[in-house]
Amino acid sequence: MSEAPTHATIQEQLLRRAVTSRHDFEEIFLVPIFAVLIALALGGATMLATGVDLATIGKSFAALLNGSLGSASALSETLTAAAPVTLAALGIALGFRAGLFNIGAEGQLLIGGMAAVIVGFAARGLPAAIHLPLALLAAALAGALWASIAGWLKAATGAHEVITTIMLNLIAFRLVDFLLRSPQIQRPGRSDPISQSILSSAELPKLLTWIEPNLRLHAGILVAVAMVFLVYWLLFRSTLGFEFRLAGLNPDAARYAGMRSGLIVVLVMALAGALAGLAGANQVLGVLGRASPNFSGGIGFDAIAVALLGRSHPIGVLVAGLLFGALEAGGRQMQVSAGVSIDLIAIIQALIIVFIAAPTLVRTVFPFAFGKEVRR
Amino acid sequence: MEVELRGITKRFGEVVANSDVNLKIRAGEILGLLGENGAGKSTLMNVLSGLYRADDGQILIDGSPVHFRDAKDAINAGIGMVHQHFMLVPVFTVAENVVLGVEPTGVLDHLDLKRAREQVQAISAQHGLEVDPNGLIEEMPVGLQQRVEIIKVLFRSADILIFDEPTAVLTPQEVTEFFTIIRSLRDAGKALVFITHKLGEMLEVADRISVLRGGKIVGEGDPKTTSDAELAELMVGRPVSFEVERAPTTAGELLLEVNKLRVLNDRDEAVVDDIDFQIRAGEVIGIAGVQGNGQTELVDALTGLKPVASGSISFLGQDITMASTRQRHRFGIAHIPEDRQRSGIVAEFTIAENCVLDSYYDDRYSSGLTLHWPDVHKASAEIVQEFDVRTPSVFALADHLSGGNQQKLVVGRELSRDIKLIIAAQPTRGVDVGSIEYIHKRIIEAADASVGVLIVSTELDEIKELCDRILVMFRGRIVAEFDSGKAGVKEIGLAMAGIAPGSLTGGTA
Numbered sequence: 001m002s003e004a005p006t007h008a009t010i011q012e013q014l015l016r017r018a019v020t021s022r023h024d025f026e027e028i029f030l031v032p033i034f035a036v037l038i039a040l041a042l043g044g045a046t047m048l049a050t051g052v053d054l055a056t057i058g059k060s061f062a063a064l065l066n067g068s069l070g071s072a073s074a075l076s077e078t079l080t081a082a083a084p085v086t087l088a089a090l091g092i093a094l095g096f097r098a099g100l101f102n103i104g105a106e107g108q109l110l111i112g113g114m115a116a117v118i119v120g121f122a123a124r125g126l127p128a129a130i131h132l133p134l135a136l137l138a139a140a141l142a143g144a145l146w147a148s149i150a151g152w153l154k155a156a157t158g159a160h161e162v163i164t165t166i167m168l169n170l171i172a173f174r175l176v177d178f179l180l181r182s183p184q185i186q187r188p189g190r191s192d193p194i195s196q197s198i199l200s201s202a203e204l205p206k207l208l209t210w211i212e213p214n215l216r217l218h219a220g221i222l223v224a225v226a227m228v229f230l231v232y233w234l235l236f237r238s239t240l241g242f243e244f245r246l247a248g249l250n251p252d253a254a255r256y257a258g259m260r261s262g263l264i265v266v267l268v269m270a271l272a273g274a275l276a277g278l279a280g281a282n283q284v285l286g287v288l289g290r291a292s293p294n295f296s297g298g299i300g301f302d303a304i305a306v307a308l309l310g311r312s313h314p315i316g317v318l319v320a321g322l323l324f325g326a327l328e329a330g331g332r333q334m335q336v337s338a339g340v341s342i343d344l345i346a347i348i349q350a351l352i353i354v355f356i357a358a359p360t361l362v363r364t365v366f367p368f369a370f371g372k373e374v375r376r
Numbered sequence: 377m378e379v380e381l382r383g384i385t386k387r388f389g390e391v392v393a394n395s396d397v398n399l400k401i402r403a404g405e406i407l408g409l410l411g412e413n414g415a416g417k418s419t420l421m422n423v424l425s426g427l428y429r430a431d432d433g434q435i436l437i438d439g440s441p442v443h444f445r446d447a448k449d450a451i452n453a454g455i456g457m458v459h460q461h462f463m464l465v466p467v468f469t470v471a472e473n474v475v476l477g478v479e480p481t482g483v484l485d486h487l488d489l490k491r492a493r494e495q496v497q498a499i500s501a502q503h504g505l506e507v508d509p510n511g512l513i514e515e516m517p518v519g520l521q522q523r524v525e526i527i528k529v530l531f532r533s534a535d536i537l538i539f540d541e542p543t544a545v546l547t548p549q550e551v552t553e554f555f556t557i558i559r560s561l562r563d564a565g566k567a568l569v570f571i572t573h574k575l576g577e578m579l580e581v582a583d584r585i586s587v588l589r590g591g592k593i594v595g596e597g598d599p600k601t602t603s604d605a606e607l608a609e610l611m612v613g614r615p616v617s618f619e620v621e622r623a624p625t626t627a628g629e630l631l632l633e634v635n636k637l638r639v640l641n642d643r644d645e646a647v648v649d650d651i652d653f654q655i656r657a658g659e660v661i662g663i664a665g666v667q668g669n670g671q672t673e674l675v676d677a678l679t680g681l682k683p684v685a686s687g688s689i690s691f692l693g694q695d696i697t698m699a700s701t702r703q704r705h706r707f708g709i710a711h712i713p714e715d716r717q718r719s720g721i722v723a724e725f726t727i728a729e730n731c732v733l734d735s736y737y738d739d740r741y742s743s744g745l746t747l748h749w750p751d752v753h754k755a756s757a758e759i760v761q762e763f764d765v766r767t768p769s770v771f772a773l774a775d776h777l778s779g780g781n782q783q784k785l786v787v788g789r790e791l792s793r794d795i796k797l798i799i800a801a802q803p804t805r806g807v808d809v810g811s812i813e814y815i816h817k818r819i820i821e822a823a824d825a826s827v828g829v830l831i832v833s834t835e836l837d838e839i840k841e842l843c844d845r846i847l848v849m850f851r852g853r854i855v856a857e858f859d860s861g862k863a864g865v866k867e868i869g870l871a872m873a874g875i876a877p878g879s880l881t882g883g884t885a
Contacts, residue, residue, distance in 0.1 A: 007761070010757075010761050011754075011757045011758070011761065013768070013769070014756075014757040014760055014761065014767075014768075014769055014770050015753055015754070015757050015769070015770065016769055016771075017769070017771050237746060237747060237749070238745045238746060238747060239736055239737055239742045239745055239746075240745055241747075242729070242736050242747060245725075246722060246725070246733070249722050249724050249725065250718075250719070250722045250723075252718050252719040253718075253719045253720070253721070253733065255681060255701065256679075256701070256711070256713055256719040256720070256733075256734065257701075257733050257734035257736075258680075258700065258701035258702030258703075258705050258734055259702075260700075
């Protein structure tokens with residue numbers, strides 16, 4: 001630098017965006033891909049260890065692929081399974097970004113789903129254009145309210161959200177049982193806890209019946225994708241998201257910057273609850289048509305894994321949600337055609353998480369795929 | 377005994393922390409090792425004390441090469457290090473701390489604390505390091521804790537003692553005592569290495585000075601013939617001016633008025649106790665004091681981060697005692713926080729994001745919920761250039777900046793708003809000399825433009841140099857007030873230890 005550069009050129013240089021480093025690329029894309037590969041390999045080894053012969057293992061992996069991606073119906077199943085887990089995981093990812101470990105998606109999902117069912121069968125005589133959005137809104141609001149309890153407890157008393165959300169899950173399970181037996185909700189003539197069926201005007205419309213009438217894919221996947229973009233905007237393009245991320249990374253700096261941490265905690269929890277509530281609505285309005293005990297089916301817990309796998313980034317969550325959808329759909333096929341237990345899919349999912357959580361391990365196993373790590 | 381470092385080179389990845397360093401440490405001599413943060417002082421000493429292994433070069437003791445595999449080897453060779461952050465167990469006694477790891481034991485491995493106490497006493501007596509072997513560490517002032525650290529090293533029969541920034545945590549009086557101690561250790565034939573970035577202390581106590589810059593020895597000096605300006609130039613690589621040019625102060629309108637302010641800590645003890653002062657536009661007020669005498673809480677109360685127990689704070693005639701942090705920002709109060717790592721900078725955020733950390737909600741950067749990133753980026757590029765933050769891009773993470781550049785970023789962010797008052801807590805802590813000079817200049821420029829300034833610092837030199845008036849805090853109270861021109865270091869130092877001039881009396885440190 002012999003001559004002083006002008007103000008304008010310095011400004012221009014400073015505003016030059018750095019190319020995404022190879023390291024980031026590896027962390028976001030390569031690590032998950034290889035984690036899935038190792039997990040599948042170890043899943044195979046587990047099968048071998050439990051006495052499954054090689055031919056059946058080959059057959060089951062073929063079934064896994066076939067059942068998730070191999071046909072229109074497989075794709076439809078994959079997307080159907082991906083939608084709720086993606087929605088709930090978006091909420092959890094939002095929490096992670098703001099430094100909150102929200103274990104309560106399962107309960108929020110149940111409460112949201114119940115609200116959707118109630119609006120779905122009770123609000124009669126509405127056109128679908130009003131009824132469906134109303135049911136979705138009810139689910140989001142109910143989920144938000146339920147989750148805000150944990151947020152409020154943390155803001156007001158410092159109660160840790162892990163504890164309170166777990167407790168709220170347990171309460172939600174029992175509350176749903178109770179509601180499903182109440183005469184206003186229980187289906188007439190049934191003694192087991194099951195709700196009335198929603199009206200067709202509240203159903204999430206099926207998307208692929210024009211190809212084949214029994215394809216289950218419904219508009220919930222569109223809701224999920226819309227929410228991916230909304231959460232992306234919220235996190236990275238809005239002042240609120242700036243506050244969330246700051247509060248998550250450095251609460252002291254957030255206070256220094258004059259943010260109201262209590263309000264942020266309640267807001268984040270409410271938004272996370274709303275997304276989980278939508279996931280619940282997705283199940284009752286799109287797949288089940290009614291509510292029964294445990295209609296959540298552990299989606300709220302799978303969502304934690306999906307949020308982690310997606311590195312709390314909305315796009316990453318979408319990709320991870322699709323992967324989990326594929327594993328779920330493919331796993332069912334595996335069970336049917338190769339007779340392998342569906343528990344194996346749970347093992348593979350767990351292994352994927354282990355390897356995602358330990359990127360160095362993945363780097364060690366596949367040294368050829370990664371650039372040399374530079375120690376700082 | 378003589379230790380020689382010959383051609384020591386230490387790399388971390390691509391970064392060369394030490395490059396071909398030659399250094400001799402002799403018995404009966406205090407070697408001063410001077411250099412800015414990041415110059416490689418600590419790396420070099422960690423090589424010497426066995427914590428790092430050099431990539432190249434040799435360590436020779438009395439002419440024969442030695443190889444340290446770990447810190448234990450170095451200790452066995454007689455090299456001991458007194459760390460900047462003490463490694464003492466607060467709930468243990470002095471004797472217990474000293475023998476920790478090398479405990480004298482009796483029959484059946486029984487811990488022989490009596491012998492430990494005697495051994496500690498013997499060392500104390502031998503070197504004039506007065507300390508009660510039964511005293512609890514947590515009840516001791518910092519100066520005494522440092523003595524315990526020294527005894528610890530001597531107990532492991534060290535002949536070479538390395539002191540890493542030993543005076544950073546001491547009051548001026550404690551510094552004087554510390555100098556007496558290391559001189560007597562020198563006279564007892566020990567070899568001492570004294571690491572610091574404070575030039576005055578270096579000139580006062582060292583027998584020989586080596587200056588490190590960019591991992592290399594760039595010069596040696598004889599303290600009797602060198603001036604601090606020469607040393608600073610060696611250290612920074614260009615002439616440094618210590619004089620801050622100031623326009624004559626013209627105190628303007630009353631900005632901040634603090635009245636009988638009391639702030640409590642978690643245990644309901646008053647940590648800020650009945651404090652009154654005022655700041656006018658264009659004035660620079662300094663709060664001096666040893667760390668932990670209520671300065672942090674005072675700043676937190678002034679910036680709305682900690683509730684006030686009683687008393688009032690008003691700004692431009694308006695009562696802001698109950699105002700939120702955000703409101704105070706909006707009134708034009710800037711805050712340079714004392715710990716930038718903890719609250720001033722978010723390491724995982726980009727430089728641009730850090731530039732709007734406390735003004736992202738402003739109309740300049742957002743409308744409604746939407747942040748206008750292009751505007752944020754442009755404004756950040758201006759701040760970066762204007763305040764000399766060394767970075768290739770505003771999209772780089774703040775984590776990649778050096779301490780000095782991070783601090784310049786914080787200062788730039790705060791000063792580039794429309795402000796009337798700056799509350800600067802430890803504005804140059806852990807910052808290199810070049811950046812200190814720069815930050816001081818910018819703060820004084822702001823004062824000249826009739827912004828009021830409150831500087832809270834444990835560095836007396838900094839306070840003396842910048843401030844018009846100096847208030848000394850001790851145990852939550854303002855125990856003395858000085859006009860900057862007339863105050864002597866000695867009086868201020870005594871006040872910092874709670875011994876106030878005239879009628880005011882406090883406890884003794």
